[in-house]
Amino acid sequence: MNQIAVIGAGSWGTALAVLLARNGVHVRLWGNEPDQLDRMRQTRCNDRYLPGIALPERLSITDDLEEAVSSCDDILLVVPSHAFRMVLERLHPLLRDGARLAGAAKGFEQGTHKLLHEVVEEVCPGHDYAVVSGPTFALEVARGLPTAVTVASRSTALAEDWAACLHNDSFRAYTSDDVIGLEIGGAVKNVMAIAAGISDGLGFGANTRAALITRGLHEIMLLGSSLGGRRETFMGLSGLGDLVLTCTDDLSRNRRFGLALAAGKSRDQALAGIGQVVEGLQTASEVDALARRHQVPMPITEQVCRVLYQGADPHEAVQTLFRRRLRAEFNDGDLSQ
Numbered sequence: 001m002n003q004i005a006v007i008g009a010g011s012w013g014t015a016l017a018v019l020l021a022r023n024g025v026h027v028r029l030w031g032n033e034p035d036q037l038d039r040m041r042q043t044r045c046n047d048r049y050l051p052g053i054a055l056p057e058r059l060s061i062t063d064d065l066e067e068a069v070s071s072c073d074d075i076l077l078v079v080p081s082h083a084f085r086m087v088l089e090r091l092h093p094l095l096r097d098g099a100r101l102a103g104a105a106k107g108f109e110q111g112t113h114k115l116l117h118e119v120v121e122e123v124c125p126g127h128d129y130a131v132v133s134g135p136t137f138a139l140e141v142a143r144g145l146p147t148a149v150t151v152a153s154r155s156t157a158l159a160e161d162w163a164a165c166l167h168n169d170s171f172r173a174y175t176s177d178d179v180i181g182l183e184i185g186g187a188v189k190n191v192m193a194i195a196a197g198i199s200d201g202l203g204f205g206a207n208t209r210a211a212l213i214t215r216g217l218h219e220i221m222l223l224g225s226s227l228g229g230r231r232e233t234f235m236g237l238s239g240l241g242d243l244v245l246t247c248t249d250d251l252s253r254n255r256r257f258g259l260a261l262a263a264g265k266s267r268d269q270a271l272a273g274i275g276q277v278v279e280g281l282q283t284a285s286e287v288d289a290l291a292r293r294h295q296v297p298m299p300i301t302e303q304v305c306r307v308l309y310q311g312a313d314p315h316e317a318v319q320t321l322f323r324r325r326l327r328a329e330f331n332d333g334d335l336s337q
Helices: 011-022 034-043 065-069 081-094 116-123 138-142 156-166 179-201 205-226 237-248 253-262 267-274 279-293 299-309 314-322
Strands: 003-007 026-030 059-062 074-077 100-103 129-133 147-153 171-176
Touching: 003 011, 003 065, 011 026, 011 059, 011 074, 011 138, 011 156, 026 065, 034 059, 065 081, 074 081, 081 116, 081 279, 100 116, 100 156, 116 129, 116 179, 129 156, 129 179, 129 237, 147 156, 147 179, 147 237, 156 171, 179 205, 179 237, 179 253, 179 279, 179 299, 179 314, 205 237, 205 279, 205 299, 205 314, 237 253, 253 267, 253 279, 279 299, 299 314
Parallel strands: 003 026, 003 074, 026 059, 074 100, 100 129, 147 171
Antiparallel strands: 129 147
16 A cells, blocks of 8 residues: 545545655545645645644645546545545546545435445445544644554455554554444444533533433444444444544534534534534434434434424433433343333
8 A cells, every 4th residue: 555545635634644644655635625725735734624734745635536546546535424425426437446445434424324335335336445433533643642543344454454554653553344333333423422512511510421421322332233233343442432532522523513502502603613514413313314214212312303403402402311211221132221
């Protein structure tokens, strides 16, 4: 993997491109905003998303998708879930025979509730695919702070290649073959982070946050298991690790979105204040639809959707969770929890 195309020049795409280039890989970073990319070429910095982080010499920048992927056998997709299929459809005719794909986006396809690997299988059949996921803030990765992720693929060789390519003294990558588990954990945790932000913004305190995180993990495990993910995956980096990170630190856009809602801002005002994609907003409705389809109870997700889409009062939504009927904490085989 001497040359890699990174598709998506936002904060996470740029951070991964910087990491790979520092590791000695020649990286072509593609974005769809020519003016922003011109500034990045001139300043050798993505000052919009990662101010103060110098772009390595091995990182080149382009807004030409064909140029980005030409002669590249490995492509890393780091675009929002709502744009994932559109970018793949543009990318597919440009792929070399045997080209391998990886994704570092977190979410579901809007409207279809499909996981992103399912979209890859539909649009780019025959190309191996890997998922990179874990508790990661782009700025901390770009600064070289210690970080660990998991790379999952049905191709053991592809997972191992990406783990080796990403690994350095401050970045550790584990491997897995549970693609579904990684994608579910990475997507649903964003909904829980919105809930945690709302709770903290209302001043409910650390006890409530701990309860939301714990029961949020339970919801992730119930849905993930019903869709084919393995329970141990949800206790790992891409499950519990990512959940704790996004629910407890204000670098999380989804948590900040919840804080803004608790402060009385409208959904649009909260989004405008963040200025970047908040994946949990779209993901909440997709998760709720999936949960209903598979008859999986997800009360936290349900209350987040009430706040986001039905105008429910955030304070009342949190209290509704605590007014639910009493029951055992664990009851294997009973999904009514």
